[in-house]
Amino acid sequence: MISVADALARIREGLTPLGAELISLADAYGRVLAEDLTARRTQPPFAVSAMDGYAVRAADVAVLPTRLKLVGYVPAGGRHEGTLGPGEAVRIFTGARLPDGADAVVIQEDTEASDGTVLVHDTVGAFGPGRHVRQAGIDFVEGEVGLKAGRRLSARDVGLAAAMNRPWLMVHRRPRVAILPTGDEVALPGDPIGPNQIVSSNGAALAALIAASGGIPIQLGIARDDGATLKTMARGAEGADLLVTIGGASVGEHDLVKSALGEIGLTVDFWKIAMRPGKPLMFGRLGATAVLGLPGNPVSALVCGMLFLRPALERLQGLPGDGPLPEPALAGAALAANDGRQDYLRARLVRGPDGAWVAMPFEKQDSSMMSALAGADCLIVRPPAAPAVPAGAPVDVIRLSEGAYAL
Ligand SMILES: Nc1nc2c(c(=O)[nH]1)N[C@H]1C(S)=C(S)[C@@H](COP(=O)(O)OP(=O)(O)OC[C@H]3O[C@@H](n4cnc5c(N)ncnc54)[C@H](O)[C@@H]3O)O[C@H]1N2
Numbered sequence: 001m002i003s004v005a006d007a008l009a010r011i012r013e014g015l016t017p018l019g020a021e022l023i024s025l026a027d028a029y030g031r032v033l034a035e036d037l038t039a040r041r042t043q044p045p046f047a048v049s050a051m052d053g054y055a056v057r058a059a060d061v062a063v064l065p066t067r068l069k070l071v072g073y074v075p076a077g078g079r080h081e082g083t084l085g086p087g088e089a090v091r092i093f094t095g096a097r098l099p100d101g102a103d104a105v106v107i108q109e110d111t112e113a114s115d116g117t118v119l120v121h122d123t124v125g126a127f128g129p130g131r132h133v134r135q136a137g138i139d140f141v142e143g144e145v146g147l148k149a150g151r152r153l154s155a156r157d158v159g160l161a162a163a164m165n166r167p168w169l170m171v172h173r174r175p176r177v178a179i180l181p182t183g184d185e186v187a188l189p190g191d192p193i194g195p196n197q198i199v200s201s202n203g204a205a206l207a208a209l210i211a212a213s214g215g216i217p218i219q220l221g222i223a224r225d226d227g228a229t230l231k232t233m234a235r236g237a238e239g240a241d242l243l244v245t246i247g248g249a250s251v252g253e254h255d256l257v258k259s260a261l262g263e264i265g266l267t268v269d270f271w272k273i274a275m276r277p278g279k280p281l282m283f284g285r286l287g288a289t290a291v292l293g294l295p296g297n298p299v300s301a302l303v304c305g306m307l308f309l310r311p312a313l314e315r316l317q318g319l320p321g322d323g324p325l326p327e328p329a330l331a332g333a334a335l336a337a338n339d340g341r342q343d344y345l346r347a348r349l350v351r352g353p354d355g356a357w358v359a360m361p362f363e364k365q366d367s368s369m370m371s372a373l374a375g376a377d378c379l380i381v382r383p384p385a386a387p388a389v390p391a392g393a394p395v396d397v398i399r400l401s402e403g404a405y406a407l
Pocket residue numbers: 181182183185186198199200201202203246247248249250251252255277278279280294295296297298300367368
């Protein structure tokens with residue numbers, strides 16, 4: 001059995017970022033840039049007024065009050081023809097281009113206009129050039145890299161790309177991920193179900209995780225526990241970037257995934273890792289398609305999905321794929337000494353009296369219990385051979401309800 005860290009490193013090494021495609025800005029949210037995005041404009045492209053008021057020469061308002069002659073009117077999107085001379089002002093609005101010769105703006109609340117003139121009250125106080133003016137290029141200048149390759153685009157980034165006048169951008173292709181649950185005992189939600197069967201929860205949960213991680217989930221249906229069916233259905237993953245199998249990964253004689261796929265060319269990088277839940281995780285390759293074999297127990301499948309599948313999808317999209325970064329919390333109960341497998345305990349987070357997060361582990365940690373995973377806020381990470389600790393001891397947690405790895 002290899003460690004969790006080694007398994008993640010090998011998965012990342014076994015994958016390379018997918019190629020790029022050109023997409024519209026409207027589809028860019030959440031995608032990962034495959035190019036440095038440069039500004040096609042300077043913003044603002046010229047000095048503009050930051051206020052509604054009057055464009056003036058700062059030298060003319062050095063002594064107040066003063067009366068200036070109104071020589072123009074410039075709304076946003078317009079332009080004052082000519083150059084502002086001494087003793088002159090132009091009516092101006094927020095976002096409008098500053099007339100040549102003007103170097104400051106007086107807000108209209110400090111003025112009174114009448115008979116083609118404007119009186120600037122002495123309430124303003126003296127000010128120098130640049131007052132209420134947004135100079136050209138204060139946001140960015142043409143040719144400047146505003147967003148770097150490898151960045152996942154947030155709503156803020158989409159706004160910046162739009163401002164930089166980039167309606168099209170190159171992003172990494174979304175990974176196509178084929179999902180193949182296996183087992184005679186599972187039926188799809190809503191399908192007719194036999195007396196000895198349970199409902200498959202894993203396919204639906206993993207599809208959601210894949211979509212949330214930027215991938216495109218493709219459901220191949222459920223493969224029965226026989227080699228021929230498994231081989232046929234696994235071939236349905238041809239053309240996908242990643243095949244995720246669920247179940248049939250352990251050592252029982254009905255756990256056929258590794259052997260059946262081996263007959264059609266699967267090469268195994270590793271099988272079995274020192275973690276709980278999730279021991280029988282498998283990673284390999286079937287032709288051009290990477291294969292991640294997840295354990296069948298629903299909690300094991302999803303915890304492995306979070307720890308390995310999500311980083312794998314990040315890596316394919318050109319992100320680092322480092323996996324979740326544990327955060328500090330306090331144990332809400334005494335924890336027993338751990339064995340050689342890294343443990344991920346389902347727990348609820350509460351605020352302690354001094355404001356620190358306290359992780360209350362659930363009494364039942366069975367890896368079949370979807371209700372416990374859905375009700376958890378975090379996983380307490382117990383390293384291999386961790387000693388017993390009392391309640392209140394510091395522990396590492398991975399958040400499930402919020403943050404980058406929310407499930
Ligand atoms: N002798 C041993 N037995 C087991 C070992 C072991 O080391 N030695 N490992 C245990 C561990 S740990 C795990 S995890 C499971 C993993 O088993 P498989 O990956 O082979 O999964 P299955 O046996 O097919 O199923 C396990 C469990 O999960 C349920 N299941 C399967 N698919 C789904 C699905 N799509 N939705 C919901 N539930 C599913 C299935 O009914 C089983 O109850 O092996 C242990 N055994």
